[in-house]
Amino acid sequence: MDSATIDLQAEVNRLCHEIQTLEVQRESENGESITISDYILKRLEQLDVTSIFGLPGDFNMRMDFIEDHPTIKWIGNCNELNASYAADGYARVKERSIGVVVTTFGVGELSAINGIAGAFSEMVPVLHIVGVPSTTQLKSKPMLHHTLGNGRFDAYTKAAEQVTIAQAAIMTPRQAGPEIDRILTECITHARPVYLTLPMDLVAAKIPAKRLKVALPRTPPANNPDVENYVLDEIVKLVDDAKQDVVILVDACAIRHDVRQEVSDLLTKTQFPVYASPMGKTAVSEEHERYGGIYVGSITQPSIKEKVEGAKLILSIGALKSDFNTGMFTYHIPTARTVELHSDQTLIRHGHFPGIGMKLLLPKLTERLSKYKQGALKIPVLRFKLDVPKEGDYKISHAYFWPRLGKFFRKQDVIVAETGTSNFGVLDVPMPDKSIFVSQILFGSIGWATASTLGAALAARDRGLGRTILFTGDGSMQLTVQEISTMIHYKLKPIIFVLNNKGYNIERHLHGLDRKYNDIVDWKWTSLLTTLGDTDGKLSKSYTVRSKAELDKLLDDDEFASAQKIQLVEVLMDKYDTPRALQAAADLTAKMAAKSVG
Structure with missing residues (x-):
């Protein structure tokens, strides 16, 4: 379907929704009104959103409107990039709902845009709400803070147009309801992020509440x-x-x-x-x-x-x-x-x-x-099994680690894998019934998985699912590690496996096996949970495993497996060891590169 046809169908859907809304408004004698911010929250409540991610800022939607909502919780993040990753993870696990991130004008939204781009790339429905200057300021374009200083107040919206399927700039109360409904419909029917700007002087402006009685359409266009x-x-x-x-x-x-x-x-x-x-x-x-x-x-x-x-x-x-x-x-x-x-x-x-x-x-x-x-x-299907190999040495190899973890997984676990080593390692591991695998294979933003785990764990708790288990590398973890503090703050209990192999394993095998730029500074990983929020050590526990025996003992421990508190496991692995599938992909990449050079 070409872009013109898609636009036409979207307009037809919008008009049908508007006709339904007008019919409801004519039939109703109730003149009840609602603030624009509460209208947004009511629509999100109808979409089963229970968590909104973001950071406060002087231009963005007043946090008290969200904080005072009876069913939607404000989840304050450490930075906007992490907030957008968390919204992405939330939407992936909370299927038929959407992720929501709130940032302030300019500095906040630009920090979040990488996460929004990843959601667009991988077709994840996320609403990005940006609090912007007042309508008067947007028209007069003074040299405000958070601007580029050149009067280009639309620069950030133009950036957002590249990574969202629909955008809405609310400038009057009259347009608020229809525009909010339009972009939310685009979000849920196309499974892509959308972008909404709300001027600070319109947050509490009143609009009719009647159109909320008409549910947003979810049904895709009819086939010819x-x-x-x-x-x-x-x-x-x-x-x-x-x-x-x-x-x-x-x-x-x-x-x-x-x-x-x-x-x-x-x-x-x-x-x-x-x-x-x-x-x-x-x-x-x-x-x-x-x-x-x-x-x-x-x-x-x-x-x-x-x-x-x-x-x-x-x-x-x-x-x-x-x-x-x-x-x-x-x-x-x-x-x-x-x-x-x-x-x-x-x-x-x-x-x-x-x-x-x-x-x-x-x-x-x-x-x-x-x-x-x-x-x-009559067509036979061989059940694929991944047996734990019998290796003679004590080291934890990828060939041993991933099949062994396969024995640890349970039904309804939410399993999050970081781009690179973890993605490729867990690939062949058969997962139990009703489990959910979450990864960012197409966009592949290093560090995505840790912050995404925050959203995934909240969504899993909403849905009554099992444990949330994160697999990430020491290099990847360093990019977004701050969000562990948010997990502790909201009493989430993921199990976090940090593969410590002294750097960027996937990058080593794609290029620069012995290059220093693929090395990182080693951290004291088992101190992270107390450093990042569990100051008295009562809400968390950390472990280091150096051998197969230590790994097996931990995975067989009922208390560890029950995930009653947030837990971090540092897994010491050889610097050059890598999963089978990653090595195969690296070899193919090298061949492709050689051909392109030749």
């Missing part, structure tokens, strides 16, 4: 019925031609665009074998009887690679074909054997059908394909 029927017929023909030798490959957008249930129904009624990409990990239960493992192109475990690439037809759901997600673009799946379902289009071999979205298509496709169930069941 004639084109949809043609698409369904074509897919069924391809399944017939494939003699039912069909594999389903699930990716990140199955999560982002809310088709988990539709995919589950498809698997139940067809029993086709299913595999996932790295970004789609835990999109389907990894304990499902037809689940075969993770496919990452040439980096894939050989037994999985053979099954996926040998299938006569691949039904791809929600693909995001980035470099790390595809094994450095080494998918060996010809277009002629592929059907791709996306949120706003369908690709059948070399045919392109814009506007045919998977949310509405999948239930109909499931009914059409259910007749193939018995034939699909």
Whole structure:
């Protein structure tokens, strides 16, 4: 679907919502009004938001409006970048809700923009609210603090336009309700960040409350019925031609665009074998009887690679074909054997059908394909296992660490992995049913995982999920370590594994194995929790493990596993040891670099 069509459909949706709102306003005799800030909070409450991240500033929305709200909590962060990462993590775990971050004009919003960019890249719905100068100042453009000093008051909005799908600048009370509803609708229907500026003199301005009675639309645009029927017929023909030798490959957008249930129904009624990409990990239960493992192109475990690439037809759901997600673009799946379902289009071999979205298509496709169930069941699916190797030495290697942690995971755990070493290490580890894997594989901002864990842990607590477990490196942790203090302040209890290998492991293996720029200053990691908030040591506990035996003893300890307090585990590892998948990716990267130079 081209940008013009998307814009047109968005305008149609907005007008339909406005018509519904006007009907409610005509029918209601109640002239109740509400402040703009409370209107925003009411809409967020309807979207099941219970935490808002950010920092106070002299221009941003008054914190007392949020702090006084009965169900939404203000989560004060250490800096705006961390706040945006936390909002991202919150939205990933609190599915069908959104993340929200509040910053002040200029200095605050620019600090947050990297986190917003990551959310845009990976299709995570986040609302960025920016408190800006008064409407009078925005028009007269005096040389205010936090500006560039040249009268360009729109400079930050122009920056935000590059990393958000919709923007709204509230300048009058009359436009507030419609504009707030418009960008929130864009946020939840497209799973992308949006940007809202609110002048300081309009925070308490009153607007009609009636339109709050009309829920924001979540349903995607209807598929053209004639084109949809043609698409369904074509897919069924391809399944017939494939003699039912069909594999389903699930990716990140199955999560982002809310088709988990539709995919589950498809698997139940067809029993086709299913595999996932790295970004789609835990999109389907990894304990499902037809689940075969993770496919990452040439980096894939050989037994999985053979099954996926040998299938006569691949039904791809929600693909995001980035470099790390595809094994450095080494998918060996010809277009002629592929059907791709996306949120706003369908690709059948070399045919392109814009506007045919998977949310509405999948239930109909499931009914059409259910007749193939018995034939699909004849296709064997090997349950991928990752056994803990028997190594003779005492050192904790990646080959040992990740399979051993796989035995530690439980149902409903939220597992957060930092970009790089941890992402690649945990890739092959089968995860329990109803667990949630959170990582930033496409944007790959080092340090993202620690601050994201704050949001993920809050969302997990809201949803009644299990433990929140973070895997990060010593280098990555140093970028955003301050947010551990926020976790302690709000009595969150994640288990934090810090892989201490004296620097940037992924960078070493991509380039500069022995270069000093990949080294870092070593910290006293076991002192962090007391330094960053647990001053009397009652709310936390820290450990250092140097050997396999020490690691095993800790993981087998019931008190540690129960996660009754925040815990940090420093894992001492060899400087040059690296996970299998990361080494394979590094080798591919080196080959690609050599070709480009040649």
